[in-house]
Amino acid sequence: MTRQAHIGPLMIASGIYRRSSYGGLHPLRVPRVSTVVDLARALGWLPAERYRQSPRAKAAALTAWHSADYIAALQSAEASGEATPEMRARYGLGTVANPIFPQVFSRPATGAGGILLAAEMLGHAASGAVHVPGGGTHHGMPDRANGFCYLNDPVLGILRLKALGMARIAYVDIDAHHCDGVEFAFAGDPAVRLISVHEEGRWPFTGRLGDDGGGNAFNLPVPRGLNDTELRVVLEGLIGPRVAEFAPDVIVLQAGADSLLEDPLSRLALSNTAYLAVLAALRPLAPRFLLLGGGGYNPWSVGRCWTALWGTLSGQEMPDRLPLEASEVLRALSWMGGARPPPAPAMLSTLVDAPREGPVRPEVQERLRSLALRPG
Incomplete structure (x- = not known):
């Protein structure tokens, strides 16, 4: 196949995220992708x-x-605005986690469409980078909604990349929740190397240390309070070496922002500086790069994180303080209901967090040593 020289960096997004919400007090009632575009x-x-x-x-x-x-x-x-009892029982539609809302098909299909477009572009290029902040729905299963995810767009994107001749695909997931749907899809597939760093003892309760996904997955459950120092040790001892030895044609990074300290659905303690370090370390390891969103339920922290990741991917200089127009984007956000506290002042005037360093706990070191003994 003849490939064009280079594409991107490009961002793929849509106005559908600005006008749709999971509704009520669902964690995905808050704006996320629209904030990234606006910032x-x-x-x-x-x-x-x-x-x-x-x-x-x-x-x-x-x-x-x-x-x-x-x-x-x-x-x-979507057409009827409701789920029948059969849909709820058979497909997981109309539940508390996966409710019916006006764009219940259109919104996830748009996320999948963005990733399929990105895969098409990257698959036909010798090199390039694409950011799809609306993608990363890594819990979706073949025949049911699961964990806020109606479709599994990372799986669809990876399948398309494989069809376009990408023989070695590294999928790295730093979302607080294990990527159960992606691991299910590619268990034992030698063309896909999966590395997941996620909070231990948290839903979906998969991705245990000994789970190897049929031989091609490296799962690292981490304890509550994971700090930037610990993630740097994980990056240097697991993520970087295992991706580099695989020599991938393309890297897919699922950067769910729920591992940040401010997120209400996890108990990890990272700064977005740690996310930027993961991206900076991985980007040189493959000619093609696909950056996805994922989890993230604090509107300020997720918007800042994904925008900073886009800035890194597209070669921007990070500002010490946000200009007024950018700061006003963050000041206009809210929790869209509920009684959670307002953001810290720094989250309204800066883009990049101060690092959140700390001790490297023995259990993190021991788990890394265990994975280091695994054959590549």
Whole structure:
């Protein structure tokens, strides 16, 4: 296949995230992708030539992994505005975690469409980088919604990359929750190396230290309070070496922002500086790079983190303080209901957190040593 020289860096997003919400008091009632687009534009980091509108994936494209009857049920739920008892029992639709809302098919199909477009671009390029902040729904299963995820867009993207001749794909996931759907999809597949760092004892309660995903997965459950120092040790002792030895054609980084200290759905304690360090270390290890979103339920911390990641990917200089227009984007955010505390003042005036260093606990070191003994 003849490949064009280089693409990107590009961001793929959509206005659907600005006008849709999971509703009520669901953690995904808060704005996220729209904040990234607005912040990046306010900083001058997203000129028109760096932005692509995400298409909505068609049902036929989604059945590359999802069952046709599940996709039909998802479309039916959007059309009717409700889930039947059968849909709830068979497909996990209309539950507290995966409610029915007006864009219940359109929104996840747009995330999948963005990742499929990114995979198409990268698969036809010799090198390049694409950021899809609306992607990263790593819990979706072939025939059911799961963990706020109706589709599994990382799986769909990786399958497309494989079809385009990418023989070695490294998937790295630093979301606070284990990527159960992605591991299920590629268990034992030698073309995909999966590395997941996630909080121990947290839903979905998979990804234990001894779980090797059929031989191609490295799972590192970490204790509560994981700090930047510990993640740096994990980066240097696990993530970096295991990706480098694999020599991937493309790296997919799922950067769910729920591992940050401020997130309400985990008990980890990272700064977004730690996320930037992971991206900076991984980017040189493959010619093609696909950066995804994922979890993240504090509107200020997730918006700042993903915007800073885009800035790093696109070669921007990080500001010490935000200009007024960018600061106003953050000041306009809210929890959209509930009684959670307002953000710390620094989260309204800066983009990059101060590092959150700390001791490296023995259990982190011991688990890393255990994984170091695994054959590559």
